[in-house]
Amino acid sequence: MSGNWLYSEKVKEHFMNPRNVLDDEDKYESDGRGEVGSMACGDQMLVVLKIKDNIVTDCKWKTYGCASAIASTSMMSEMVVGMTLKEAYRIKPDDIVKKLGGLPEHKVHCSVLGDMALRAAIEDYYRRNGLESEIEIIEAKVICSCKNVTDKDIENFVKTGGKGFEELQKKTSLGTGCGKCIKEAKELLHGYEHLYG
């Protein structure tokens, strides 16, 4: 019995045998620690790192999340070891999803948690070591974390002649997940429309 899985074989494999799950949180001596997500949305992610000479030497995680979150974070925890902090910081959900052989579209938002927690852990490492200046000036701020839509995306939408929230939503799917970003997105849109309109 394996049937037609909604998920790829690779996702299934990581889901069944998740790599690098954090065993004993209290005993793990992390160099960086990041926790994101909320129980209300049904997902939460913790990533802890060991770092040596600017290189990620170990990555462990825990989650309250669905199969996509488990599989993508498991995959990410393998990918990230050996990377420089800068490389690790730039991992995108897309990179992970590709390595997993794809995710159903409405599940992609679940995979963003892992890399969000990873970035939070790297930032934590920088902060702990007084290296705040190393935290990259993030060019775009994610407004809708379910659909991974940034303020830049909204700005570009307005710049290229887009009008109104409905059209923005149609184009980007912003706010079609948990919907929590809608208020902020509308304010931003209004701002950009004022700026470029």
Next chain:
Amino acid sequence: MNEKIIYLDYNATTPIHPEVKKTIVENFDIFGNPSSLHTPGRIAMEKINEARASVAKLINADPEEIIFTAGASESNNTVLKYVVCSPQSGCNETCIACAGKDEIITSAIEHPSIISTMDFIKQQGGKPVVLGVKSNGKIDLDVFKKSITHKTALISIMMANNEIGVIENIKKITEIAKKHGVLMHTDAVAAAGRIKIDVKELGVDYLSLSGHKIYAPKGIGILYVKKGSPYCAFIHGGHQEAGRRAGTLNNLGIVAMGKAAELALREMGAESPRLKLLRDKLRDGIVKSIPDVSINGDQEDILPNTLNISFMGAEGETILLYLDMEGIAVSTGSACSSDSLEPSHVLLALGLTPELAHGSIRFSLGRENTESDIDYVLQKLPPIIAKIRKMSTAYNRSKK
């Protein structure tokens, strides 16, 4: 992996009963249009009439009170939209809108075919009044009484809830509705074949049933309309079903529904207590072997086959998929199992925290389940929950 699938999702849909299947095969060549006067047509109509009588018997209705539809979603839509239909849409003049009533009372735990239809009705100018439920899933009758006004056109409350199995007191609710002269509808989809449904005893004006929840195929349902209760066709066209529902009759679906109704009536007496024993064994076994679980919904007034349970710190879709890998099919109220990203509206209406709603699993039993199935689940489930909790950020953590 297992070859056998232990199917514990009968509230989502049921496989076709072998005897229903046999009936479908036997009637496969009954192709005549039942509306035709010639011999093939009359042969078909005879089969339809037999099926209608059988369905009527299941709910103690008269055959002419049964309208065949494409399913319970259509039945529910037909009743609710009646309230906002207008003379212009081809309604007769007894329609509720003409009488100046525009409020519909329903509950927060109804099926989406009621809830979404209410949203539509609101857009059309109707006024939905949505009743909350108590933490056990039951309607508070005092709150209900107070919600009825002189503008109330219709009340629609489900007989039993598909997610938690809680049975509402439709008889009492209908009594109250009738005191105020208000029309009463109940969605009895989850109740059918599991508990007795007697429309004369309940006193309802309208009742919806679905075929595929009682071992008939998908795409067939019924709407019961009490003799004399106002009615307006939803689908217009031919004069089928005495002008109440247009469209060439679904011969095979209808004979299958007729057989399924006959079987439900015949088998329920033995099957419901059998399922109740299995369900209780499953519930008690889980409570005994897994810590930090909570049972959702009233356990007295509940369908014999349904168990809804939340596992603290374990996400529902993850539980569902690990069980699936062991050949066990269940469903969850977790957002992650749906496109909506919202957890079950039913569990939230009971007052569960989003966490517990996300961590819920529904086991719904049916005719093919045996005691060894339950033993198998009780053997597989505890290590799965332990595995998920071990990697959970929401279980057994020291605060850091």
